[in-house]
Amino acid sequence: MSEYEEDAHSGASAALPGEALGDRPGPGSVLMKVLSAFLSGALLVLLFLVIVPALGSLDGVWEAITSMSALTFTVLLVAALVIRVLLAAAYPPVIPGLSFVRSLIARESSSAVSNVIPGPSGTATQYVVLRSWGVSTERFAGATVSVSVLTDALVFAAPGLLFVLWVALGRPAEQGSEHVWLIGLITLAVSVVTVVLVGAVARSERLAAMLGRVGQRCVNPLRRALGKESVTAWPDRARELRTTTLNLVRGNARVLAGCIGGAYLLNGFLLVGCLWACGVEASAMPVSLGLFLYSIGRLLTIVPITPGAVGVAEVVYTAVYVAVLGESSQDTVLAGVLVYRALTWGLPLVTGAFSYVAWRIMRHREIHQMAETQPH
Numbered sequence: 001m002s003e004y005e006e007d008a009h010s011g012a013s014a015a016l017p018g019e020a021l022g023d024r025p026g027p028g029s030v031l032m033k034v035l036s037a038f039l040s041g042a043l044l045v046l047l048f049l050v051i052v053p054a055l056g057s058l059d060g061v062w063e064a065i066t067s068m069s070a071l072t073f074t075v076l077l078v079a080a081l082v083i084r085v086l087l088a089a090a091y092p093p094v095i096p097g098l099s100f101v102r103s104l105i106a107r108e109s110s111s112a113v114s115n116v117i118p119g120p121s122g123t124a125t126q127y128v129v130l131r132s133w134g135v136s137t138e139r140f141a142g143a144t145v146s147v148s149v150l151t152d153a154l155v156f157a158a159p160g161l162l163f164v165l166w167v168a169l170g171r172p173a174e175q176g177s178e179h180v181w182l183i184g185l186i187t188l189a190v191s192v193v194t195v196v197l198v199g200a201v202a203r204s205e206r207l208a209a210m211l212g213r214v215g216q217r218c219v220n221p222l223r224r225a226l227g228k229e230s231v232t233a234w235p236d237r238a239r240e241l242r243t244t245t246l247n248l249v250r251g252n253a254r255v256l257a258g259c260i261g262g263a264y265l266l267n268g269f270l271l272v273g274c275l276w277a278c279g280v281e282a283s284a285m286p287v288s289l290g291l292f293l294y295s296i297g298r299l300l301t302i303v304p305i306t307p308g309a310v311g312v313a314e315v316v317y318t319a320v321y322v323a324v325l326g327e328s329s330q331d332t333v334l335a336g337v338l339v340y341r342a343l344t345w346g347l348p349l350v351t352g353a354f355s356y357v358a359w360r361i362m363r364h365r366e367i368h369q370m371a372e373t374q375p376h
Helices: 003-008 011-015 027-055 058-066 070-089 100-114 121-132 137-168 178-203 205-225 234-249 253-277 287-300 312-325 327-373
Strands: none
Touching (some): 027 058, 027 312, 027 327, 058 327, 070 100, 070 327, 100 327, 121 137, 121 327, 137 178, 137 287, 178 205, 178 287, 253 327, 287 312, 312 327
C-alpha cells in the first residue's frame, strides 16, 4: 500500500464524499449529475439557437464545417487530445508520488465539471479526486496555485511576444490588418510589465508583500460596502505564494514550461488549423498572425464569466479574427471557432465522463485490495 493510499484511508478521508471512498453515488450526487447534463444541453441550445445566429449565417457556418475532410478533423482531434495530456502532465512534477494516469483522471474530471457548472467547481472536483488518492490539502493547494500563476503569467505575456514574432517575420498578411498594430503595441506594453513584475517578485519577498498590500487596499473598500470584514492577511499570503511557487518550480522549470507553454502554443495552432480547415486562407492569415490573434482572444477570456466561457469565447474569438480578416470572412471564422470550441470545450465533457468512470473503478479496486490486506 502506497503512502498516498494509506493517507486516503486514514481519518483525514472522513471529510471526503462517499464516492471518493468507494460508495455508490448518493441521491444528491445523482441529482447533480442529471442537472449538469441538463445544463450542458441548455448551454448548447443557447449557443446554436441564440449566439451563433447572431454572429453569422447558420447555413454558411454549416457549409464551412462540412467542407472539412475526415482526415483533417482526425489530425485536429489528435492535437486536442495531446493538449489534454500536456495539461495533466503539469501536476506530477509538483505533487511528488502522483502518477500521470491519476493526474489525467483528476484533470479531465475537473475540466468536465468546470465546463458546465459555474464557480470553482472544477478545482473542487480535482481536489476530491486527488484527495481520495491521499494527496494532502497543502500539496494540492500549492500545486494548483503554482500552475495557475505560471499559466496566467503566460497568458498576459504571450500576446506581446507573439506580436514581436509577427513583426520579426516581416508582418505577413499585413494588408488589411491595420488593427493589429494598435492592439499589438498595447499587448507589448502589457507583456513587458508582466515579465518585469514576475521577475521582480521572484527576486524580492518585500515586493510580493507590497503587491499583496496594494491588492488588499483595493479590495477592502468593496468588502466593507458589501458588509464584509476587511482582509488583513494578503501581504503574508503573497509572501507564502511566492515561496511556494518558487520551491515547486525550482528543479521542474523545464517540465512545467514544456507542459504549460506547450499546451498554450498547441491551443493556438489548433485554432489556426480549425480556421484553415473551415476556409480561411493561409495567405490571409499566416501562422504568426493567427497565433497572435489567438493570444488576444485567450487574454480577453482569462476570466470565464460563464461555465467554460461558453458563448463568451465564441463571441470574443470571432470578433478578434473578423476585426482583422474582414466581415466577409465571418461565417468561415465562426465555423472554425466552433470546431475549435468543440475540441476544447466539448471534448473534455467526453473525456471527463470516461475519467469519472475510471476513477470509480480504480477506487473500488483499491479499497477492496486494502480491505483484503487488513488483519481480520
